[in-house]
Amino acid sequence: MRPTVLCFSGLDPSGGAGLQADIEAIGQSGAHAAIACTALTIQNSQQVFGFEATSKELLLAQANAVVEDLPIKCIKSGMLGTTDNIAALAQFLREHPDYLYVLDPVLV
Template sequence: MRRPNILVIAGHDPSGGAGIQADIESVAAQGAHAATVISLLTCQDTTNVYGVEPVTTDFFARCLDTALADMSFAAIKLGVIASREHVAIIADRLKQLPDVPLIIDPVLVAAGGGTLANDSVGQALRAQLFERATAITPNAREARALCDGDSDLERCGVALSQRTQHVLITGGDEAGPQVINRRYSDGQPGQRYEWPRLDGVFHGSGCTLASAIAAQIALGRDVGDAFEQAQHYTWQTLNRAFAAGRGQRLPARTTAFSS
C-alpha cells in the first residue's frame, strides 16, 4: 500500500505542539506520509519561544537534495523558514517540481509573542515563493505583516491573492465569539468560514491546518474541499486539545475524526 508523500520544510519544537511534529501528526491523520527537512531548531515550550538556531545553509541544502533524490512528492508544505538563504535554496529546488502543489504557512511570530522569522524572511517568501504557491495560510497578524502593516484584513486578503493562487487567513488570533477564517482567490472578495470559538489558547493550530490542507490536496481534493476538510479536522483537534505543559494546550491530532 502506498501513501502520498508530503515534503515538509519547517522548524523543530521540543514541546511537540507545533513545527515538524505537528506536521507529521497532521499529515498522518489524513492518510499521507510526511518526509521532513528541518530549517531551524527552537528552544521553546508550550508558553513561548526563547531561542532559535538555524540549520547551516550547506547542511540544509544537502538534506533537501537528499530527500528530493530519493522520493517523489504529491505536495509540499512550508512552515517556519530560518533565513533568506534557505528561501532561495527552496525556490531553486522547486524548479524541479513545477507541478507539485505548494502550501505555505508563513510562520513569523509564535503564539506567545516570540519571534521565529525576521521581517527579511517574510519579504523573501513573498518575493520568491508566493507566486509559486498553491495556497498560503497566514493568521491575521501574519497577513497584516505581509501586507506592510495594513490593518484591513479584507484588503490584505485581496492583495495577497493577487500574488498567489489561494489565501486562507485564519482568525483564531482575532477577538469575537466566532473564529472567522477568510478565503481569497484571484484577487476577489473573500469567502467566510465561521467556527465556534473554543476556550483557551492553543499551540500549533496553524501547523495542523496547513499540513492537513497539503495532505488533502495530495490525496486528490481540490483546494476548496481541502480547505473545508482541513478546517473541520483542525477544529476537532482543538476541541479535544490537552494540556501537555503549563502553557497553551496542544491539538489532539492523532485521534481519528469523521469528516
C-alpha cells in the same frame, strides 16, 4: 504507497508546532510526512526563546536525499528561519515545478 509531503520547517522541542505538528496532521490525512529541518528552536508551549537555523547547504541536502527516494506530491513550508533558507526553498521549488506547494506563514 501513500503520497508523500516534504515539510520544510523547524523542530519544536515541546512537540506542539513545527515538524512534529506537520507529521501528525499529514499522517492523519493519510499521507506520509518527510522532513527537511530548517532550524532547531528553543521553545516551550508558551514562548519561543530562540533558534539555530540549518545552513542552506544542509537544508538542500536533506530535501534532495528525500526526493531521490520517495514519491513526493507536495511541499509544505513553515518556519524557514533565514533569508538563505528562503532562497534555498525557492531554488528547490524551481527545480521541482510539478510539486504542489503549501505555504504556512509562521511568525517567529
